[in-house]
Amino acid sequence: MCGNEAMAESAIQAGLDAYFGYPITPQNEVTAYMSKRMAEEKRVFIQSESELAAINMVFGAAATGKRTMTSSSSPGISLMQEGISYLAAAELPCVIVNVMRGGPGLGNIAPSQGDYFQSVKGGGHGDYHCIVFGPSGVQEFADIMPLAFDLADKYRIPAIILADGIIGQMMEPVVIPTNSKLTTQNLKLPKKDWALTGADGRKQNIVRSLWLAEGAVEQHNYDLQAKYRQIEKNETRCEQSDVDDADIIIVAYGICARIARRAAQQAREQGIKVGCIRPITLWPFPSEQISKIADKSPIFLVVEMSCGQMVEDVRLAVAGKSPVVFWGRPGGGIPTVEKVLEKIEQLVTRASSPCLHGQDGRATKK
Amino acid sequence: MMQTVFKRTPTLKDCPTHYCPGCGHGIAHRLVSEVIDELGIHGRTIGIAPVGCAVLAYDYFDVDMIEVAHGRAPAVATGMKRTNPDKIVFSYQGDGDLAAIGTAEIIHAAHRAEQLTVVFINNAVFGMTGGQMAPTTMLGQITATTPQGRQADGQGYPLNVSELLAVLPGTIYVERCGLCSPAHIRKAKAALKHAFELQINNAKGLSLVELLSPCPTYWRLSSPDAMLYIQNEMTKVFPLGRLKG
Amino acid sequence: MAGKIKIDIERCKGCTLCVTVCPNNVITISEKSNSKGYFPAQSTGPDCTGCTNCAIVCPDCAIEVYRDKAGSDKIDIKSVNPVKKNKVNNLARESK
Numbered sequence: 001m002c003g004n005e006a007m008a009e010s011a012i013q014a015g016l017d018a019y020f021g022y023p024i025t026p027q028n029e030v031t032a033y034m035s036k037r038m039a040e041e042k043r044v045f046i047q048s049e050s051e052l053a054a055i056n057m058v059f060g061a062a063a064t065g066k067r068t069m070t071s072s073s074s075p076g077i078s079l080m081q082e083g084i085s086y087l088a089a090a091e092l093p094c095v096i097v098n099v100m101r102g103g104p105g106l107g108n109i110a111p112s113q114g115d116y117f118q119s120v121k122g123g124g125h126g127d128y129h130c131i132v133f134g135p136s137g138v139q140e141f142a143d144i145m146p147l148a149f150d151l152a153d154k155y156r157i158p159a160i161i162l163a164d165g166i167i168g169q170m171m172e173p174v175v176i177p178t179n180s181k182l183t184t185q186n187l188k189l190p191k192k193d194w195a196l197t198g199a200d201g202r203k204q205n206i207v208r209s210l211w212l213a214e215g216a217v218e219q220h221n222y223d224l225q226a227k228y229r230q231i232e233k234n235e236t237r238c239e240q241s242d243v244d245d246a247d248i249i250i251v252a253y254g255i256c257a258r259i260a261r262r263a264a265q266q267a268r269e270q271g272i273k274v275g276c277i278r279p280i281t282l283w284p285f286p287s288e289q290i291s292k293i294a295d296k297s298p299i300f301l302v303v304e305m306s307c308g309q310m311v312e313d314v315r316l317a318v319a320g321k322s323p324v325v326f327w328g329r330p331g332g333g334i335p336t337v338e339k340v341l342e343k344i345e346q347l348v349t350r351a352s353s354p355c356l357h358g359q360d361g362r363a364t365k366k
Numbered sequence: 367m368m369q370t371v372f373k374r375t376p377t378l379k380d381c382p383t384h385y386c387p388g389c390g391h392g393i394a395h396r397l398v399s400e401v402i403d404e405l406g407i408h409g410r411t412i413g414i415a416p417v418g419c420a421v422l423a424y425d426y427f428d429v430d431m432i433e434v435a436h437g438r439a440p441a442v443a444t445g446m447k448r449t450n451p452d453k454i455v456f457s458y459q460g461d462g463d464l465a466a467i468g469t470a471e472i473i474h475a476a477h478r479a480e481q482l483t484v485v486f487i488n489n490a491v492f493g494m495t496g497g498q499m500a501p502t503t504m505l506g507q508i509t510a511t512t513p514q515g516r517q518a519d520g521q522g523y524p525l526n527v528s529e530l531l532a533v534l535p536g537t538i539y540v541e542r543c544g545l546c547s548p549a550h551i552r553k554a555k556a557a558l559k560h561a562f563e564l565q566i567n568n569a570k571g572l573s574l575v576e577l578l579s580p581c582p583t584y585w586r587l588s589s590p591d592a593m594l595y596i597q598n599e600m601t602k603v604f605p606l607g608r609l610k611g
Numbered sequence: 612m613a614g615k616i617k618i619d620i621e622r623c624k625g626c627t628l629c630v631t632v633c634p635n636n637v638i639t640i641s642e643k644s645n646s647k648g649y650f651p652a653q654s655t656g657p658d659c660t661g662c663t664n665c666a667i668v669c670p671d672c673a674i675e676v677y678r679d680k681a682g683s684d685k686i687d688i689k690s691v692n693p694v695k696k697n698k699v700n701n702l703a704r705e706s707k
Contacts, residue, residue: 060445
């Protein structure tokens with residue numbers, strides 16, 4: 001199945017009650033697939049009039065306790081930022097899928113990872129976080145959906161899936177997870193007694209994000225932060241391979257992680273000791289894991305399809321213990337295994353100078 | 367033997383409101399609450415508070431309530447009603463919320479024939495933020511952003527949202543009333559009741575009741591004069607009556 | 612009296628709408644302010660018919676209305692100048 005459709009089917013198997021979305025390349029397979037399958041399941045599908053409307057329809061359905069999601073690509077996700085801030089503030093669970101494309105602006109329809117900052121650092125106004133996942137293939141794109149819904153319900157937080165045009169469109173064999181009910185029971189999800197279901201026989205429920213009383217929003221922020229610390233403690237996910245003896249460690253997520261892994265394998269065949277770290281949750285970021293590995297002072301090579309966004313979080317985690325170097329391609333450019341291997345080889349021959357591109361390691365050209 | 371012929375209805379919470387003296391919101395809140403109680407739908411009603419003077423409407427309506435981003439109420443309502451068809455969902459919006467930032471959302475909710483009840487409070491001004499021009503501000507009306515009075519050239523004409531919506535096949539009931547005298551207020555209640563009844567009876571489409579509402583503070587009029595302004599001036603631009611249904 | 616009203620003095624904001632819609636001029640504005648500084652409305656009593664006009668127009672739901680349903684009391688509607696006293700019910704506006 002193609003990634004977009006596998007993800008959609010997995011969401012349906014995970015108990016999706018309502019999908020709201022607007023057409024945008026490269027995720028149009030999702031809206032088309034959902035329009036057919038949700039009707040078959042007699043669940044809710046609406047092609048909304050805009051991404052602005054879609055995220056607000058999600059807000060409404062989520063407020064009544066339903067499992068709901070939307071999907072879009074970079075420019076549409078920009079439109080959703082207001083809604084995401086409101087969802088985070090009102091503590092409503094939902095899933096938002098971003099199949100990233102080249103930007104900024106209208107950009108192009110090629111794959112990109114240029115929305116890391118937008119999803120991990122904010123995007124919308126205020127101090128908030130969403131759980132952010134970076135799947136690296138069709139199977140993981142599908143596997144992550146029941147987990148995303150469950151964690152969103154467990155912590156009352158929006159979950160963002162950062163995919164890209166390649167993962168969305170490529171075809172791979174996939175097994176759609178259908179044991180979501182089991183997952184839900186195992187996780188013992190809390191009852192949604194805050195949901196708007198009609199105040200029959202109980203006090204009214206209010207879903208809101210405005211509190212004008214002195215100190216109220218400040219306290220709300222502290223409460224949210226306490227929740228975020230819990231999530232950081234319990235839900236960080238990361239994969240690492242061959243790091244124990246590595247001199248160079250590639251940090252990459254999504255499709256870049258697969259390219260990096262291949263390049264690392266080829267480097268090993270040449271006798272260069274390369275390992276890989278693949279963050280699966282981009283927030284919470286596996287800072288502790290990276291920091292521990294940095295104690296051994298390997299060179300970190302961060303590879304992204306952008307001008308360098310996740311590299312800042314790697315730099316923060318490494319905290320100066322080791323050199324951190326970036327190489328990437330923005331605006332729809334796709335790093336190749338050959339090019340990554342070339343960068344690894346350059347690092348080996350120029351081990352004394354840690355920076356490849358300028359003082360701060362930022363990409364300047366191909 | 368004295369019998370009570372008028373008292374507060376249960377869905378209208380017994381608390382002071384933050385609204386100005388003579389503000390139409392107080393009247394509209396009471397009418398909507400009375401309709402909810404008389405129709406017996408308190409236990410399954412969900413209301414949407416706007417951004418505007420009525421942002422704290424959840425402090426006054428004793429039903430499940432949600433506060434949403436400016437103008438987005440019809441989209442939120444759509445998400446709620448489609449996933450919970452047995453609930454009665456109503457939005458309560460001002461003229462900035464519905465006719466400025468929220469025009470796409472209300473038109474498309476109506477266009478899709480969402481089964482919603484929309485209470486549209488038109489007081490021709492942005493109250494909460496200090497009396498700026500609204501899409502429904504009258505020509506010549508002085509506001510914080512039209513110090514010379516609204517000019518058609520450059521600022522456009524007052525927007526007749528109800529007339530626009532009445533054209534769409536997805537709207538099944540549109541009526542404009544005035545909160546400007548006891549007789550008008552009684553008629554407004556009947557219109558609101560009809561709009562809620564349509565949703566209760568599963569009618570396939572959107573109902574909207576526009577209420578011309580006094581804003582004595584930003585019209586710089588006494589409360590009685592504000593009601594006269596509605597009767598004598600606003601109705602020339604926003605005629606009262608049933609536009610559809 | 613055929614009717615009676617009870618005004619919540621602390622809830623009233625002194626907007627005077629009830630004063631203008633009362634057909635019998637039963638309601639006046641008090642010279643004593645409430646704790647919020649508003650000058651609330653007050654009922655002068657015996658001519659009230661319990662018509663509920665005041666309660667219907669009150670934006671603060673500050674008025675309760677009672678009526679003698681038995682009809683044993685005579686209803687005495689005083690003659691008033693409709694233009695001056697019933698401003699809000701009169702559609703004809705005085706020109707400036």
